[in-house]
Amino acid sequence: MNWVIVIWSMVTAVCLTLAVVHGLVWVRQRAAWANLLFALTAVGTAAMAGSELRMLLASTVEDFGTALRWFHLPVWITVLGLLGFVRCYLNTGRSWLAWSAAGLRTASLVLNFALPPNLNYREITDLRHVVFLGTPVSIPVGVPDPRMVVGQLSLLFLLLFVVDATAAAWRLGNRRRAVMVGGGVTFFVAAGMGQAILVFWGWVEWPITASLFFSGIVAAMGYELSSDLLRAAQLADSLREREGELRRERALTDAVFNSVPGLLYLYAADGRFVRWNRQYEIRTGYTSAELAWMNVTDWFRPEDLEVMRLAWNKVFAGGNVDTELPVRMKDGTCVPYLLTGVRVLIDEQPHLVGIGIDIAERKAMEKQAAQQRAELAHLSRVASLGELSGSLAHELNQPLAIILTNAQAAQRLLASQSPDLDEVRQILADIVAEDRRAGEVIRRLHALIKRGESERRPLAVNELVLEVVSLMRSELLGRGITLQMQLADSLPPIAGERIPLVQVLINLVANACDAMAERPAAERQLTLSTHVEVDLVQISVRDSGCGLPGAGARIFESFFTTKAHGLGMGLPICRTIVTAHAGKIWAEDNADQGATFHVSLPRAEATA
Amino acid sequence: MNHVPIIGLVDDEPGMLKALQRLLNAAGFHVRAFGSADEFLKGFRCQRVDCLVLDVAMPGLNGLELQEQLNQTGTQLPIVFLTGRGDIPMSVRAIKAGAVNFLTKPVNDADLLAAVRIALAEAHRIQEVAGKLAGLRARFANLTPREAEVFRHVIAGKLNKQIAADLGTSEQTIKVHRMRITEKMGFPSVAGLVRAAEQLGVHPAD
Numbered sequence: 001m002n003w004v005i006v007i008w009s010m011v012t013a014v015c016l017t018l019a020v021v022h023g024l025v026w027v028r029q030r031a032a033w034a035n036l037l038f039a040l041t042a043v044g045t046a047a048m049a050g051s052e053l054r055m056l057l058a059s060t061v062e063d064f065g066t067a068l069r070w071f072h073l074p075v076w077i078t079v080l081g082l083l084g085f086v087r088c089y090l091n092t093g094r095s096w097l098a099w100s101a102a103g104l105r106t107a108s109l110v111l112n113f114a115l116p117p118n119l120n121y122r123e124i125t126d127l128r129h130v131v132f133l134g135t136p137v138s139i140p141v142g143v144p145d146p147r148m149v150v151g152q153l154s155l156l157f158l159l160l161f162v163v164d165a166t167a168a169a170w171r172l173g174n175r176r177r178a179v180m181v182g183g184g185v186t187f188f189v190a191a192g193m194g195q196a197i198l199v200f201w202g203w204v205e206w207p208i209t210a211s212l213f214f215s216g217i218v219a220a221m222g223y224e225l226s227s228d229l230l231r232a233a234q235l236a237d238s239l240r241e242r243e244g245e246l247r248r249e250r251a252l253t254d255a256v257f258n259s260v261p262g263l264l265y266l267y268a269a270d271g272r273f274v275r276w277n278r279q280y281e282i283r284t285g286y287t288s289a290e291l292a293w294m295n296v297t298d299w300f301r302p303e304d305l306e307v308m309r310l311a312w313n314k315v316f317a318g319g320n321v322d323t324e325l326p327v328r329m330k331d332g333t334c335v336p337y338l339l340t341g342v343r344v345l346i347d348e349q350p351h352l353v354g355i356g357i358d359i360a361e362r363k364a365m366e367k368q369a370a371q372q373r374a375e376l377a378h379l380s381r382v383a384s385l386g387e388l389s390g391s392l393a394h395e396l397n398q399p400l401a402i403i404l405t406n407a408q409a410a411q412r413l414l415a416s417q418s419p420d421l422d423e424v425r426q427i428l429a430d431i432v433a434e435d436r437r438a439g440e441v442i443r444r445l446h447a448l449i450k451r452g453e454s455e456r457r458p459l460a461v462n463e464l465v466l467e468v469v470s471l472m473r474s475e476l477l478g479r480g481i482t483l484q485m486q487l488a489d490s491l492p493p494i495a496g497e498r499i500p501l502v503q504v505l506i507n508l509v510a511n512a513c514d515a516m517a518e519r520p521a522a523e524r525q526l527t528l529s530t531h532v533e534v535d536l537v538q539i540s541v542r543d544s545g546c547g548l549p550g551a552g553a554r555i556f557e558s559f560f561t562t563k564a565h566g567l568g569m570g571l572p573i574c575r576t577i578v579t580a581h582a583g584k585i586w587a588e589d590n591a592d593q594g595a596t597f598h599v600s601l602p603r604a605e606a607t608a
Numbered sequence: 609m610n611h612v613p614i615i616g617l618v619d620d621e622p623g624m625l626k627a628l629q630r631l632l633n634a635a636g637f638h639v640r641a642f643g644s645a646d647e648f649l650k651g652f653r654c655q656r657v658d659c660l661v662l663d664v665a666m667p668g669l670n671g672l673e674l675q676e677q678l679n680q681t682g683t684q685l686p687i688v689f690l691t692g693r694g695d696i697p698m699s700v701r702a703i704k705a706g707a708v709n710f711l712t713k714p715v716n717d718a719d720l721l722a723a724v725r726i727a728l729a730e731a732h733r734i735q736e737v738a739g740k741l742a743g744l745r746a747r748f749a750n751l752t753p754r755e756a757e758v759f760r761h762v763i764a765g766k767l768n769k770q771i772a773a774d775l776g777t778s779e780q781t782i783k784v785h786r787m788r789i790t791e792k793m794g795f796p797s798v799a800g801l802v803r804a805a806e807q808l809g810v811h812p813a814d
Contacts, residue, residue: 398623398624398692401692401713405714408717410630412635412717430627480670
């Protein structure tokens, strides 16, 4: 077997194969210049191996000379490819070294073709045959041309450039590439150059095997490039996998986002709308494209922006927020929403994420409940008017009777022969006073049954009690009830609506009167007392009547009554009113006789 | 009536009290005003009143209770009730207990004055009856014990003979006693004596 032919053919084949592979890589990825330059180097090396094989197997001096002359062309290609590859791949190295190497190599190529038979010899005199790898190969004998030093200098510059670039790459931390490419290229270029010098100057008799060294370079470069390709493929794979994961994750979060029945939003700190769920499009009427351009401030009416900004700033200060605000839809209508927000870091940037819940229905229900409460309050006013009617008729009757009697007395006085005009004047003054009193009764009555919103304001509890007493005085008198009052001094005011609270007390007093109807007159005792307990002001209505029915707490339930003509609405209404004032109402049996109803209401400062 | 009539007024409402006083004064009556039933009970014995204009609904003792109390102590005082809201049971109770009238406020002056005049006439009648009775009592007190004894037998419708037998004395003695009794009491007939005995509350002998 001729090992020389086998080895040199294999080198040629391998180099060409690698050149094709990496050439194709470059065709697919035009940015991969390293692959193109590698392909160039590999093609050059393959051609060098071909020329060398011709020289080794040359039988005549002429053959050898021609082969050697053409050998310089692939060397030129290889050196240029190598320079470009190292520059490209290690991305470093001094340009002037590279350009010097390239220039000298080109110059040596020109000299090679200008000076026959070639650059290395003035004249090849003979071929000597030696046995190399069990095969007889040709070695030239002749006069070396000293001008071949140009080519050898170009190799030296190549070596310097590669060493410099390798060192720089090593310093930059690109150590793997520096070792594999820089080290490989340096070693094999040095070896090739050494052999060329020794052989061509005739100091050593050795066949030319430069392509073997260069194939070493190609192998090192190819290994590195291929492992790059492999790594890139692996990277692409894992990237694809990661992308799939991300897609699945995204699909899941999208599903979660869109399954939220309310609005779900993500805002950047500058108010930019980053992400939203499908509900946004359904509820607000905006398309996804329109939403992408929206800012958080676009959703609110100008008068609500202040509240929104406060909540916004609180979120970005690290707080959790939920606030109720009307949100503007595309058609301009405003829908009340409960909006939440928490701060979340995305890519190191603070964002706001939260949900919006439509509370229009709840608001409507609240409004309806308030309306019903107002209706109930009115009903209770009318009902308590019934309780009061006897007392009020008397209250009104009294001044009218006094006026009539006074007026008739005056008529009689004036009819006499010498009327006492002073007395008449006094009578008229009394008539005016009594008329005013009647007017006051009517005004109070009107205030009590008037329908309408009344506002909460600080109220003096003792005044409420005294007002009720003045309204109920005749009732108590007519029923033979003895009234006692124990009103505490300097009570703090409570915050409330006067009329409903007066109604509560009227109701309790009327109940107390009813409870004492069966008692002997001397034992009908009603005690109204007030006192303060920490933040609560308490009013107690104590009677000496029949006590609570066995049913206990049921007395506050609707339609529960022990009276023959009762509706069972009085105490439930009382409880509704007291509860609306954040207060409490309860009842207890007295130790001796009767029952006591207590109403406790928070003091004005405590609720404010 | 030999003196100016005085009308008692009881009402807890000062304005009403004053107005009523003015009206009654203007009609020529003398008035004593009281702010409550208790005040009246304390004052009326030393300050004579002939009739009462009384409010029903008052704190403490009310009008009807005052009437009851007066009746219990045997004080015969004609009462005109005034009330802010009278109901039928209340007025029936008052009239049954001897009230002259039961008027509701506001009251017309003519109605009130008419009622007051009736009350005063009633007072006059009561006083007359009381005056007659007082005379009768004085005369009865003038009888000796023996004459009073005979008096009870006479009004029992007994004959002189029977009386003498019952008392263990002579018919003649009884005749003298009877003459004396007729003289002292001023009633010539037995019927007159019987009526006087009824008024005095003297029971006939068995």
